[in-house]
Amino acid sequence: MMDSPRTAVSNPPVQPMETNLTPRDLVRRSATAELPPPERQLTPVAKLIDVSKCIGCKACQSACVEWNDTHPEIEENVGVYDNPHDLTENMFTLMRFTEWINPENDNLEWLIRKDGCMHCADPGCLKACPAPGAIVQYSNGIVDFIHENCIGCGYCVKGCPFNIPRISKVDHRAYKCTLCSDRVAVGQGPACAKACPTQAIVFGTKEDMKSHAEERITDLKSRGYENAGLYDPPGVGGTHVMYVLHHADKPHIYANLPDDPKISGIVQAWKGVTKYVGLAAMGVAAAGAVLHGIFGKANKVQPEDEENAEKLVDAAEGRKEDA
């Protein structure tokens, strides 16, 4: 029975259970400088998406909607299979379809990539977030949005190297894949991974997922995909959602998956140097003003100035009267 990798080994519990992801398991918390180190280190987890096994059926989308009780809109057909057309606050994951002609053999390949939060080890969203505790990272690698703390500013959207979070137009909070933190907390895998018919999506410890990926890559190489490989981009410290790609040498062909994602330099500048230099500059300016005020001599109007003014006015009046 266990020859097939699959996410679920048991059905979800219905008896009350303690959650296994608590505030004490946080390793990062947005806009929070002093976070006490966690008492324990959870084993890092990961979702592995084997693009070569994916049949683009959108079961992941369906399961995601059902589990998270979201309500994606019924849009129009615009001549593509990608529906909804983009990630939304009601659609945390999306199959993106690309028709790609392999220049090496002129064969068509239909590349189908499940897009969604990558759960970066170095999360740009969390870095960008100004609201304390709105974005957290657990020691198992899950990056989660705590909606009560979210102010809806959209900074996470700018911070994300993969353009994932979306802000709800209704409650003005940011939404994205939680890696089903509520399920993981009771020992279940994410809804998408559980549903995935071909188990192109699997979930487990990051280490297991990496070794499973190795098997898949070996299989793909045996089928002629010489550049098959794992997408676990170091630019963001690695991710807790990884891809097996048949063409790992060119991730961009998979609906613009970034070749070498990093937190944008602009965002780094904004949340780094600008923040500190800016604060410093403003502080210096304010302090300078105060110091100058205290130690400098105020520019006071002198009695002779008043007299001169009066004279001027009188002279002018005089001219007026003379006229």
Add this chain to the structure above:
Amino acid sequence: MNVDLSRRSFLKLAGAGVAATSLGAMGFGEAEAAEAAHVRPFKLTTTTETRNTCPYCSVACGIIIYSKGDLRKGETADIVHIEGDVDHPTNRGTLCPKGAALKDFVKSPTRLQYPMHRKPGADKFERISWDEALDGIARRMKDDRDANFVAANAKGIAVNRWSTVGMLAASATTNETAWATFKFAKSLGMVGFDNQARV
């Protein structure tokens, strides 16, 4: 009957899978001090589980229906979630995009709730009672059968054919319903009786 199943034996069976090792390693199972909810509360807690089969294609994936309320205790059961049954040998908990959204089929706004009747030429349905519907249908069937039944052919051989009323049987009803339907249709001599397998 349907819930006391082989979950435990199955788990034992499940030795070497990727996930089997993974989930244990995640620290699941360690007792935790109660703390303010951080992740979303697990929504299936205290629901009732019922084993069922996906009604779409004939892969016939095992599913579990989660409801508030238990039919077996005579309660009203409101379905809150449907998910693949991990114990099922074919689908092993997985579901396709249709199966994964079964709850929304059950809860579809276009689910029918009452018998309706459209009069000849009318531009709308009107609600009627079950008795009105069933009496009306039986009456019409009887009248037509009595008028158009072919008892015998030219040679005088009994042929027992009623071809002026036909029936299409469903493709997603249970075998038991199908058997009851079969008895009903064939005993009436209804020859124009077919099912979705034809198309």
Add this chain to the structure above:
Amino acid sequence: MSISKDVLPGDAIHRGPPVTVNRYGPAKRINHWITATCLILLLLSGLALFHPSLFFLTGLFGGGQNTRMLHPWIGVVLFVSFFILFAQLWRANLPNRVDVQWVSQINDVVAGHEEKLPEIGKYNAGQKFIFWGMAFFIIVLIGSGLMIWDQYFGESTPILLRRIAVLVHSVSAVLIIMLFILHVYAAIWTRGTLSAMTRGTVTGGWAWRHHRKWLKELAGRGRIDPAE
């Protein structure tokens, strides 16, 4: 030519003693204070989102969600308010040759040796700098702000542009805040200035000392009312 630029409608001298000069009418003063209030609110709400240590400032606005919601609207009010002011004052703030002289003698300015400086019209180069700086940064801030106003315009610009916008917005914010500090400080340091925006008048001595050309022009054009 310069006369028409420096003397604005409403500017007038009241005979003393002491001599007072109308510098800003009630409409302009209200306008200024709306702008100033907006700027302060924007400063507070913006700083709240700028650095985690200042996030507590969201409390002033009823929480983070409200702060996020209010900030851009205040920005719109500020933009409108400021540019009504701008429309009235821009001509008086056009730079001229005297400004070059003034800037070249900035040491004398800071040291308060105004007697060494040329006679100044309604605005000196420093005030003009603040005026144009404010105008520039407000345009930049409203432009970049709209791009990152996700509630309404989130999807209308590409993500790269939005990232640039957020950086530009915060850098501009820092600079406008510094400008603001300079403006406030200058107003305080130059005693007698505040009354221009409170009562609308300055003393004749203040005008003589700091804006002698303006005062002379007013006097020269006969904009003198009898003392009350």
Add this chain to the structure above:
Amino acid sequence: MTNAWTDIKNTDLVVVMGGNAAEAHPCGFKWVTEAKAHRGAKLIVVDPRYTRTASVSDYYAPIRQGTDIAFLNGVMKYCIDNGKVQWEYMKAFTNASYIVKDGFAYKDGLFTGYDPEKRDYDKSSWDYVLGEDGFVTTDPTLAHPRCVWNLLKDHLAPYTPEMVERICGTPKEKFLKVAEMISECSTPTKTMTSMYALGWTQHSSGSQNIRAMAMLQLILGNIGVRGGGMNALRGHSNIQGLTDLGLMSHLLTGYLTMPSEKDETFETYMSTRLFKPLRPGQTSYWQNYKKFMVSFQKAMWGDFARADNDWAFNYLSKLDVPSYDVLRMFELMYDGKVNGYICQGFNPILAFPNRDKNTKALSNLKWLVTMDPLETETARFWENHGDFNPVDTAAIQTEVFQLPTTCFAEEEGSLTNSGRWLQWHWAGGTPPGEAKHDTWIIAQIFLRLRDLYRKEGGAFPDPVVNLSWDYADPNEPTPEELAKEINGRALTDLMDPADPTKMLVPAGKQVLNFSQLRDDGSTMSGCWIYSGCFNEQGNNMARRDNHDPDETGAYLGWTFAWPLNRRTLYNRASCDLQGKAWDPTRKIIEWDGTKWSGYDVPDIAPNAKPEDVGPFIMNQEGTARLFTRGLMRDGPFPAHMEPFESPVANVFNPKMRGNPVARVFQTDAAQLGQSDEFPYAATSYRLTEHFHFWTKHNRVNAALQPEFFVEISEELASEKGIEKGGWVRVWSKRGSVKAKALVTKRIRPLICDGKTVHVVGIPLHWGFTGAAKKGFGPNSLVPFVGDANIETPESKAFLVNIEPTTPPQEGIA
């Protein structure tokens, strides 16, 4: 399916042709990805479109729809020419060595005996040479020029790679690559599985499509083995069950057949069904037909079915035509010869060909009853929805009763999956409003009718008033009661025939399985092939032991599979003539010198000696048929036939249109289009996001695939000035639809017989009810012709034209 879904993991090569398993059966397709991941299996997809199945294939070859026979015949020829045949299997387990009568021949696309007037064959020459002993004459050396093998080779001779390219449009090198990959599976240790669905059945020559692949599988030795077989991926959750239970015009339960007018008496009926073995010592299991038939009659009419009234044989209808299939019924309806119609969960207005005709047919009814959990277009066929249903409501005099039924989640019972597993499920939710179980509704109508017949009398009331209906609550039989009736029970004490003192089953107890059924009226069973599903051991359909010793994929403890809990049909063929597994690593059963045993229930008598008894026990021959005698209407070998609407003529006989023996009604013949007016080859299909016309009611699935579209190549789009996402009109001789255009690289023009053929793909999930955007179905365009043997409509290959257009109008015109 001959095998189970879980068995597909044992294969070495998956051929998906005539189907789109990844999209239509994703969770079953899992086992393909398992075979790929763990056995290094390869996947071949042959399809007019590069589907989502193709996206994970190892090799894809395009084909023009409706030309599969030519392709498969070409592969068979390739295998035979290159010696890629599992000789031992083929010789022993097929009728290759049987001698065929002189006179049988094939010429100009037709077999011997064609009568163009009747559109039928005189099949008398399509038969074996029988010896004086009544057995078929054979030549085990295969040297005889009239043996099946040599006739087959002659028949396949024209199907060269060049000919395949000419007919199918498959580039020769792609065809050869596929043929080569398939031919590798001729060794005993390599198997191939065929996964097909409506891509093969919905053709006027659909049955022959499947035969061609079955023959290829027999030549390669892939039937009855693990990871092999012919796997029909059935479309609905219980379409298998409803067919098994005979809810079809020409069937009774368990593939017993309805009597025809020729079957004047029970004796004549039985005489044509008790097939005697055609080879010495063979099983020919249908010799037990009478046991099943009598038990069936007893299940229907109990004490009213007695030996002295021929088991109430006269209660059954006798057909005057081969079947009153849906096409015939709608033709009759169209002609005003049908007054009432009951649709129990079916949506013919979108499912049957030629929607315009269907609408007119339904408008001719006096009354229509629909039973469904959801709104259907059929129940509202009279409602005007602008362009989407442009009917004159006031002119439609049909009375409609719309009855709300429960759905799967609110009812209990068993469903039979594609792999023949009968799986029990339980009710988990309270039905909405006044929705009722189907069994309650059927029982209510039945009881009312029975009362009326009891009170008023009327036309032949006997079968109705005497129908067995002894349920605890006649108002609603329980699923258990019905299941037990299907299984069957002893009516009197059943004694062991070998030892008359030994009681096998006491009266009133459930029979163990169909082996205990008798032809003397002492047993009853609703459906013999299901017997064993609910016996004295309990409800076997509810079993949930998911152990799988040695991971063969059998799962014998999981629910119940018919027949006799057997998971792989013909599994005797997994062993050689000595009874040893062809592939020891893939053993299913084996002969231990005295009996058969193994991982599965043997598909042969447990003590039948391997060298004596053939594995195909349902056949009179004991072997599988490469040559089917007269059992199929359109020929004993599969021959290339064009669809009725084809962009090119039949290369073997340009005058021949479609399947020469398929039934075509007069009005429909006039509505067949020509390729000059309708130049593009259309095909219909479903998409993975939707299930027929159900999930458009579901907001989630509606969001995943919201709106009707057609798929065309970039070449056709530029030729016609069609933009991606723009509106197009697609029309055939029978109707017109408007759709969004999905312009794709996944469909490329094919060159067939020197002509460029553009394919237009039309998915089928939209209508005018539900949550998704209003749309059309391909059935508006499909011709009203069916398969020659089984009358399945030709929905997969027809002709259309296409042009850019304006959006459809919703409002009432």
